[in-house]
Amino acid sequence: MTNAVPNPEFVKPTISGPGAKLVSALSLAIHEHKLLPGTKLGEDELSEIFNVSRTVVRAALQALSHSELVELKRNRGAFVSQPTVREAREVFEARALLEPRTARSAAERMNEDALARLKAHIKAEHDAIAAGESGKALRLSGHFHIEISHIADQTTIAGFIERLVARSSLIIALYWKRQSALCEKHAHHALVDALGRGDGDEAEELMKSHLLDIVTALDLRDAPAPAVNLSDILTP
Amino acid sequence: MTNAVPNPEFVKPTISGPGAKLVSALSLAIHEHKLLPGTKLGEDELSEIFNVSRTVVRAALQALSHSELVELKRNRGAFVSQPTVREAREVFEARALLEPRTARSAAERMNEDALARLKAHIKAEHDAIAAGESGKALRLSGHFHIEISHIADQTTIAGFIERLVARSSLIIALYWKRQSALCEKHAHHALVDALGRGDGDEAEELMKSHLLDIVTALDLRDAPAPAVNLSDILTP
DNA sequence: GTGCGCAAAATTGTATACAATTTGATTTTG
DNA sequence: CAAAATCAAATTGTATACAATTTTGCGCAC
Numbered sequence: 020m021t022n023a024v025p026n027p028e029f030v031k032p033t034i035s036g037p038g039a040k041l042v043s044a045l046s047l048a049i050h051e052h053k054l055l056p057g058t059k060l061g062e063d064e065l066s067e068i069f070n071v072s073r074t075v076v077r078a079a080l081q082a083l084s085h086s087e088l089v090e091l092k093r094n095r096g097a098f099v100s101q102p103t104v105r106e107a108r109e110v111f112e113a114r115a116l117l118e119p120r121t122a123r124s125a126a127e128r129m130n131e132d133a134l135a136r137l138k139a140h141i142k143a144e145h146d147a148i149a150a151g152e153s154g155k156a157l158r159l160s161g162h163f164h165i166e167i168s169h170i171a172d173q174t175t176i177a178g179f180i181e182r183l184v185a186r187s188s189l190i191i192a193l194y195w196k197r198q199s200a201l202c203e204k205h206a207h208h209a210l211v212d213a214l215g216r217g218d219g220d221e222a223e224e225l226m227k228s229h230l231l232d233i234v235t236a237l238d239l240r241d242a243p244a245p246a247v248n249l250s251d252i253l254t255p
Numbered sequence: 256m257t258n259a260v261p262n263p264e265f266v267k268p269t270i271s272g273p274g275a276k277l278v279s280a281l282s283l284a285i286h287e288h289k290l291l292p293g294t295k296l297g298e299d300e301l302s303e304i305f306n307v308s309r310t311v312v313r314a315a316l317q318a319l320s321h322s323e324l325v326e327l328k329r330n331r332g333a334f335v336s337q338p339t340v341r342e343a344r345e346v347f348e349a350r351a352l353l354e355p356r357t358a359r360s361a362a363e364r365m366n367e368d369a370l371a372r373l374k375a376h377i378k379a380e381h382d383a384i385a386a387g388e389s390g391k392a393l394r395l396s397g398h399f400h401i402e403i404s405h406i407a408d409q410t411t412i413a414g415f416i417e418r419l420v421a422r423s424s425l426i427i428a429l430y431w432k433r434q435s436a437l438c439e440k441h442a443h444h445a446l447v448d449a450l451g452r453g454d455g456d457e458a459e460e461l462m463k464s465h466l467l468d469i470v471t472a473l474d475l476r477d478a479p480a481p482a483v484n485l486s487d488i489l490t491p
Numbered sequence: 492g493t494g495c496g497c498a499a500a501a502t503t504g505t506a507t508a509c510a511a512t513t514t515g516a517t518t519t520t521g
Numbered sequence: 522c523a524a525a526a527t528c529a530a531a532t533t534g535t536a537t538a539c540a541a542t543t544t545t546g547c548g549c550a551c
Contacts, residue, residue, distance in 0.1 A: 085321035109411040175345040
């Protein structure tokens with residue numbers, strides 16, 4: 020069965036043709052933490068798996084690098100990005116700057132259709148958790164924020180938020196405190212409530228504290244990134 | 256003589272090797288309004304001008320499309336982007352959201368070196384205007400905002416602002432009211448003053464009104480579109 | 492046994508050839 | 522004469538071949 024959410028894609032169609040499938044599949048896998056930060060994405064490997072030439076693989080990897088999910092190192096290859104602690108802090112500072120205001124706008128532009136989409140989204144999150152599909156649940160919880168930004172109807176800012184959410188997924192993979200449970204369930208539910216009532220003040224406040232909660236569940240001391248490739252770190 | 260400004264590049268090194276030159280040259284030409292929105296960027300044409308294969312031209316065009324300076328249309332080719340009126344409004348709304356706050360941060364992190372760079376920047380703008388190089392002046396005036404965002408030391412947000420400034424350049428090419436003079440001279444000078452004094456409140460306020468001034472000088476009602484000959488402008 | 496150096500293998504970078512699609516002009520047809 | 526159909530030229534999309542670079546592994550000296 021396919022996703023219950025209208026648009027399951029994170030990466031906008033910056034690329035078309037056969038490469039689009041590759042971009043979708045890779046970004047999906049990264050968002051669901053099936054591909055972990057540091058994983059090498061070899062060109063031959065991918066071209067064989069997807070039955071396309073290296074030309075389109077390279078185009079897809081370049082596209083992913085521009086959305087910052089993948090890092091390209093010249094003559095070395097493509098790797099799933101490994102945001103640093105500093106980048107992690109910056110990403111959530113940027114989200115704190117953009118998203119609360121965006122949630123307010125969304126509340127002001129709310130309508131029946133949008134509310135239905137959000138509720139369906141939360142249900143999908145629920146179902147994924149119930150089914151034990153933690154990767155999918157994680158991806159959906161990120162996508163929830165994107166959905167709100169789309170309701171706010173600010174395409175440009177929504178694009179920024181998409182990038183930040185994508186990066187957040189990598190950050191969570193690297194810095195999430197294992198002991199703290201990921202229970203965005205209540206926060207998202209409360210947000211949908213506020214949005215449904217058109218309560219911009221509350222939506223803004225809820226989003227602010229929700230983002231703070233997420234950061235609190237991260238371990239952003241100088242924790243070394245669990246690198247797959249040690250040589251990247253040990254050789255200057 | 257080369258630029259007096261430390262980093263004349265707008266597009267970050269998302270691409271390396273021979274293609275980097277191409278990206279630099281094209282983004283420079285676009286920022287200086289030598290290549291106007293809607294201009295077609297043919298692959299053969301560029302590969303001949305820069306003496307590289309179409310492979311690297313395509314990579315460069317893809318990079319430019321991800322920074323939204325260029326729009327790729329499948330089976331049609333690459334064109335200098337033509338932001339719509341709606342996009343234009345969104346871009347300046349996003350700038351209004353990000354830049355005043357960023358100017359405040361910059362004021363708080365100001366130091367001797369940064370102040371010197373900003374003053375050198377303003378001087379370069381001055382000189383370009385005096386020399387009648389309006390394209391260069393325009394590019395520098397955009398880069399001034401990027402310089403401030405770098406001083407604020409928020410790489411992620413700085414990246415967003417870079418994209419917005421790039422897009423603004425296209426917007427100005429399309430929607431600038433000819434009658435209104437572009438005199439960012441005073442605004443930029445006042446900003447540097449406030450920043451130099453570490454006056455965050457004033458810097459934030461000045462940036463806000465400065466951005467408003469720019470929008471006011473735009474005619475965001477309709478949109479014509481010009482075009483141009485490539486080989487007349489580009490020389491590697 | 493450790494470290495260095497060199498050569499082979501693997502991988503990425505670039506160029507070129509060919510396929511698919513669009514474009515524009517010319518011809519055909521009502 | 523206008524509109525539609527068509528065919529050739531031009532342009533982009535994709536695959537493959539070759540070059541450059543990095544990685545790997547073996548052998549040798551110390």
